[in-house]
Amino acid sequence: MTSQAPTRAYRRLSVEERRSQLLEAALSLFATRAPEDISLDDVAEAAGVSRPLVYRYFPGGKQQLYEAALRSAAEELEHCFAEPPDGPLTRRLANALDRYLAFVDQHDAGFSALLQGGSVVETSRTTAIVDGVRRAAAEHILSHLAVEAPGNRLRMTVRMWITAVEAASLIWLDEEKEPPLDELRDWLVEQFVACLVATAARDEQTAAVVRAALTLESADGPMGSLARRVLPVVGDAAHLL
Amino acid sequence: MTSQAPTRAYRRLSVEERRSQLLEAALSLFATRAPEDISLDDVAEAAGVSRPLVYRYFPGGKQQLYEAALRSAAEELEHCFAEPPDGPLTRRLANALDRYLAFVDQHDAGFSALLQGGSVVETSRTTAIVDGVRRAAAEHILSHLAVEAPGNRLRMTVRMWITAVEAASLIWLDEEKEPPLDELRDWLVEQFVACLVATAARDEQTAAVVRAALTLESADGPMGSLARRVLPVVGDAAHLL
Secondary structure (H helix, E strand, C coil), rough: CCCHHHHHHHHCCCCCHHHHHHHHHHHHHHEEEEEHCHHHHHHHHHHCCHHHHHHCCCCCCCHHHHHHHHHHHHHHHHHEEEEEECCCHHHHHHHHHHHCCCHHHHHHHHHHHHCCCCCCCCHHHHHHHHHHHHHHHHHHHHHCCHHHHHHHHHHHHHHHHHHHHHHHHHHHHHHHHHHHHHHHHHHHHHHHHHHHHHHHHHHHHHHHHHHHHHHCCCCCCCCCCCCHHHHHHHHHHHCCE | CCHHHHHHHHHHHHHHHHHHHHHHHHHHHHCCCCCCHHHHHHHHHCCCCCCHHHHHCCCHHHHHHHHHHHHHHHHHHHHHHCCCCCCCCCHHHHHHHHHHHHHHHCCHHHHHHHCCCCCCCCCHHHHHHHHHHHHHHHHHHHHHCCCCCCCCHHHHHHHHHHHHHHHHHHHHHHHCCCCHHHHHHHHEEEHHHHHHHHHCCHHHHHHHHHHHHHHHHHCCCCHHHHHHHHHHHHHHHHHHH
16 A cells, blocks of 8 residues: 555656655755755655655756755745835835745754755855845845945945844754744844944945935834834933034 | 975974974965865975875875864964953954954955855865854954853844854955955944944843943044944934934
8 A cells, every 4th residue: 555655646746746746845854954864765755755766856866856955945035035115114124034034944954054054965056056045135125225226335235134144044043943033033124224324324325225215114113113222222422423 | 406495394394393384385375266276286386395295294185284274274363353352342343353354355265265165175174163263253252242141132143243244255355355444344343333233222231232332432433433424314214203
């Protein structure tokens, strides 16, 4: 009986469906364990197929399967960033972060293994895939900032924040997912606002972006809340003005 | 004549001196070219010794030499962070950043190759060495913030900024070292202040750190300058309060 299920499945699935099924099985394994600890047998077992079948679809073995799974995860991640260009910027950013952090939460072990580096499956190709996701994230954010030709400072600020979000995600996984996701999300949005305001202090283009963004924010939104909490912290610094 | 110089040098140098000489030669090669493009012959030639001699000191070949060179660069980097605990925090941070950015400037190609990942010489050991430098940087900063037991939020903020500085360094190398070093340094200090203030808005420990730090700052220092440049950017946001 046990050998019959896969045989029946062989007939039912198209090449594309079979490939997707194997990728999905691989992705859920790579998501919860380090690539070092996963064999093609594990993938075959998780997908309910034979090892030779996995090799037929991925003749390059585990490395090829890992890269294909990573590419499919990267596509999924890039979908997270899509957000309609309406409403306050902080709300749009919070929505995208919600989806991104849910992805991190679901793919925790794989996410850590991938970004911490030094993994046996890491190659210049896997690095390029990850860099592609970072670039896509930066493009999405810059498009929401609605700048025709973003300058060096603005682009650098966005990319620095994206790296900081990655670092925060890794630390968050490492610290047993503390603080809770919605608090982490709000905090990361506030960090973005802070970095943007600091850059605005030395870059006219960024200053224009911040001024335009502020007009869309309201007192009962995240920016109002941040402003009211920041004032008591810096309130005693009149000697700096 | 040409073969005599190395022979003479063989006699003159102690084992430790010879090892240092080889490491220095390797480091300056790894600093200006990607590890992929460097052979042991190049290292031997740069040090003015024979290839077998390099192998005698580093029987593990290029990988071992690379890791030893990386370890020595990591030590050099950690020295950059040492700064006496006196005066305004922004000045201390600017001093340490000056040394760090000078290191990045000098080791540009090697720095990029190392941190961009996917290099053939990257292993879990090289990753651990780089992580050690990051941890040392975080410890230095936290010690300057003079907190007995830094909490999750404060530590996370410091580590996020360190990652952002790394990202900024890579982008800076990629953008033909623009903006100039002193401007990049001042901007990174301002980003640190901004991130710390944003975290202070939701963390009492960080708020206490910011308040104490502000009393050491003056109107003609970087914090005064930042405050005066930020006010006109956020000045129209009274509707948020």
